[in-house]
């Protein structure tokens with residue numbers, strides 16, 4: 001099979017994200033403790049990185065938060081009930097200063113944790129969408145695309161594409177031998193740059209009639225609601241149409 005030729009067109013950049021992702025995955029594996037994303041990423045590759053991430057979120061942050069609250073209540077009760085036990089006023093303010101720093105640390109980690117959880121939720125939603133369009137054809141052409149290594153593989157245009165249900169409504173066809181020449185002069189799919197062959201499952205976009213492999217255009221449409229060739233909106237009322 002000559003299907004997996006390297007993609008060169010702009011359209012392939014997006015739909016071929018799976019191949020790029022594999023390369024990025026390789027880089028991430030090479031440097032699992034990359035400081036920029038370590039705390040925001042909940043899907044680490046290496047066992048050490050995964051263990052460290054769990055230690056931070058499941059043990060260190062909860063323990064430190066409880067410990068800080070406990071310390072605050074102790075300091076408060078000493079101040080209110082037994083001030084004679086505090087040697088000098090400076091001791092009180094010293095403890096209060098460190099508690100203040102601890103609350104700042106906890107706030108920063110709470111914010112990072114919220115962002116990390118939101119990103120993980122978006123990754124799972126994207127994987128769910130990909131699973132719905134991932135059939136044997138998609139797997140043979142692009143590999144298993146529904147398993148993302150982390151939030152860095154999320155499309156930058158998330159939310160601009162069609163839902164899997166919308167994509168299914170577009171209708172598909174299987175090419176017959178004598179139909180190959182009829183695809184309005186298109187001899188190859190502009191996403192994977194592979195010639196159409198009899199038996200290929202294809203989709204013809206309703207507004208512009210451009211034709212692509214079903215497995216190629218479906219991945220594109222999840223990210224973008226316009227035709228990769230002419231940029232016309234795929235369905236009436238799609239994001240691409242609305243933006244005009």
Ligand SMILES: [Zn+2]
Pocket residue numbers: 189190191192193194212213216
């Ligand atoms: Zn294709």
Ligand SMILES: [Zn+2]
Pocket residue numbers: 205208209210227228229230231232
């Ligand atoms: Zn088009």
